[in-house]
Amino acid sequence: xxxxxxxxxxxxxxxxxxxxxxxxxxxxxxxxxxxxxxxxxxxxxxxxxxxxxxxxxxxxxxxxxxxxxxxxxxxxxxxxxxxxxxxxxxxxxxxxxxxxxxxxxxxxxxxxxxxxxxxxxxx
Amino acid sequence: xxxxxxxxxxxxxxxxxxxxxxxxxxxxxxxxxxxxxxxxxxxxxxxxxxxxxxxxxxxxxxxxxxxxxxxxxxxxxxxxxxxxxxxxxxxxxxxxxxxxxxxxxxxxxxxxxxxxxxxxxxxxxxxxxxxxxxxxxxxxx
Numbered sequence: 001x002x003x004x005x006x007x008x009x010x011x012x013x014x015x016x017x018x019x020x021x022x023x024x025x026x027x028x029x030x031x032x033x034x035x036x037x038x039x040x041x042x043x044x045x046x047x048x049x050x051x052x053x054x055x056x057x058x059x060x061x062x063x064x065x066x067x068x069x070x071x072x073x074x075x076x077x078x079x080x081x082x083x084x085x086x087x088x089x090x091x092x093x094x095x096x097x098x099x100x101x102x103x104x105x106x107x108x109x110x111x112x113x114x115x116x117x118x119x120x121x122x123x
Numbered sequence: 124x125x126x127x128x129x130x131x132x133x134x135x136x137x138x139x140x141x142x143x144x145x146x147x148x149x150x151x152x153x154x155x156x157x158x159x160x161x162x163x164x165x166x167x168x169x170x171x172x173x174x175x176x177x178x179x180x181x182x183x184x185x186x187x188x189x190x191x192x193x194x195x196x197x198x199x200x201x202x203x204x205x206x207x208x209x210x211x212x213x214x215x216x217x218x219x220x221x222x223x224x225x226x227x228x229x230x231x232x233x234x235x236x237x238x239x240x241x242x243x244x245x246x247x248x249x250x251x252x253x254x255x256x257x258x259x260x261x262x263x264x
Binding site: 031036039040042043044054104105106108109111113114115119120122 | 124126127128130131133134135136139140141142143144145146179182183195196198200202249251253255
């Protein structure tokens with residue numbers, strides 16, 4: 001197996017490992033959600049806005065976003081992650097979150113929205 | 124990626140925004156060790172340009188050039204990720220295909236490893252990029 005193939009396999013393993021860890025947000029890979037939204041809110045006010053979040057993963061940012069925006073609609077291509085994000089929002093009693101299992105790029109529909117968030121999902 | 128941004132344009136209200144957050148395209152992750160007398164920089168991790176991040180940057184530039192959006196703001200911020208031990212560091216290298224910790228950097232990390240390491244003594248400086256695009260009412264084409 002080539003070094004690149006070995007790394008790809010390791011990456012896939014890590015993906016499964018993170019999936020298993022439910023709503024554990026690996027601090028080794030992402031900055032804290034508050035850091036990201038404090039930076040966003042220097043340019044855009046989220047209060048009162050309906051935001052479409054593209055590629056929400058396990059809801060790492062969704063739950064923080066829901067405390068700042070009026071309504072959050074999140075789409076996530078991986079059904080297991082979508083289910084976890086949904087459960088996480090429900091567990092926290094967030095009633096302004098809707099999570100749908102849809103492809104991240106072609107699943108962008110509905111609205112109109114005030115903002116579309118691609119957090120680590122456009123790349 | 125351009126398609127995704129164009130789809131975003133279609134579902135946004137007039138003057139709506141796209142928030143594009145991701146790792147910065149160009150930067151060198153700096154590896155440091157927290158020791159009893161403070162933080163000691165060990166060296167930079169080699170980082171190839173990530174094709175996904177490069178593609179996203181190109182797509183954002185294209186939709187601006189084509190008149191779908193204008194840039195409202197563009198920001199870069201450094202943040203620090205912390206790792207507990209050498210095994211953690213090896214894991215990071217294995218899952219981050221664009222990063223390479225050279226044998227000489229490994230050697231320096233091992234040589235500088237603190238005798239009484241506190242929690243998460245490895246610090247890696249990473250750079251985060253945030254671009255906010257405002258929907259344009261009329262396309263220029």
